[in-house]
Amino acid sequence: MSATVAATGLPPRRRSRAARRRSFLISVANHSVAIALSLMFLLPFVFVVLTSLMTQQQALTKDLIPHPFQWSNYVNIFREEPILQYAKNTVIYSGLATLGVVVSSVPIAYALGVIRWKGQRAVFLLVIATMMLPAQVTIVPLYLIFVKLGWVGTLRPLIVPTFLGDAFSIFLLRQFFLTIPTELVDAARVDGGNELQILWHVVVKLAKPGIAAVALFQFLYSWNDFFGPLLYTLSNNKIWTLSVGLSQFTTTHRGVLWNLQMAASVLFMAPVILLFLFAQKAFIEGVTLTGVKG
Helix, strand or coil: CHHHHHHHCCCHHHHHHHHHHHHHHHHHHHCHHHHHHHHHHHHHHHHHHHHHCCCCCCCCCCCCCCCCCCCCHHHHHHHHCCHHHHHHHHHHHHHHHHHHHHHHHHHHHHHHHCCCCCCHHHHHHHHHHHHHCCHHHHHHHHHHHHHHHCCCCCCHHHHHHHHHCCHHHHHHHHHHHCCCCHHHHHHHHHCCCCHHHHHHHHHHHHCHHHHHHHHHHHHHHHHHCCHHHHHHHCCCHHHCCHHHHHHHHHHHCCCCCHHHHHHHHHHHHHHHHHHHHHHHHHHHHHHHHCCCCC
C-alpha cells in the first residue's frame, strides 16, 4: 500500500473514486448523442404526465410543476367517459388482430421461405408488391365491401382481414425462417414428418423470437390505430376504441379539458409502454436475427 501511495501520491480509495468519476464522464461523453435524443423523446411524455396532474386553470400556463398535484384527474376521467368500455374494445381488437396476423402469416411465411416449389420467388415478390400500395388506394373498395356485408358499425372489418395474412409480417417471418438451418428441416422430413408437423415442432419452436416480434408489432399497431376504428365504428359509440374515444372527448365536452385530456392520454399509453418494457428482449432478439440469412 505504501508503494502505491508513493507511486501515485493518492490513497487507493481516493484514486478509485477519481477513476470512477473519470469513467462516468467518459461514458456520458460517448453516449451524449443518445442521451440528447432520449431527452428529446422523453420531454413530451413528461409534459403530458405533469399536465395530467394540474387543474384546468393551471394547464398550459407558464407553470411547469403542478401545485397541488390533482391525482383526482385520473378518477374524474372514468366518471366523464366510459374508459373501461373503450379499453375492453381496444383489447378485443388488438388481441384478435394479433392472433389473426400470427395464425395466418406463419404458415404463409413457411411456404415462401422453407418449402421449395416452382414460382415461389414470383409469389413472394407479389406479396412484397402489395406493401407498395398506399392504404388510400384500397380503402374505398374495402369500405364498399364491408357496407354490403353489413359489417360497418362493428369491429369485424378491423379483425377479419387480419386472418388473411399481412405482407409485412409475412416478409419478416420469412426472413427469420431463412436463418433456421435446413439440416433440421431435412432431418425432420427424413424421420417421416409432414410439413405441418415440421412447421409446428421445428420451425415455430425455433422462431419464437421472430413470432414474438411480429405479434408485438401488430399489437402496437392495432392499439394505436385510429383511422380504421374511426372509419368503421364511428356510428356506434358502444364499440369505440380508446383512440376514437380520446379524439371524441373534446367534441363531447364542447371544449378542451387539457388536464383530463392528458390524463386519458397517459392511461392510453401506459399499457403499451409496459408491454414493450416486459417484451423488449424478445422484440430486439427477433428484429436482430431477422434477415441474417437470405
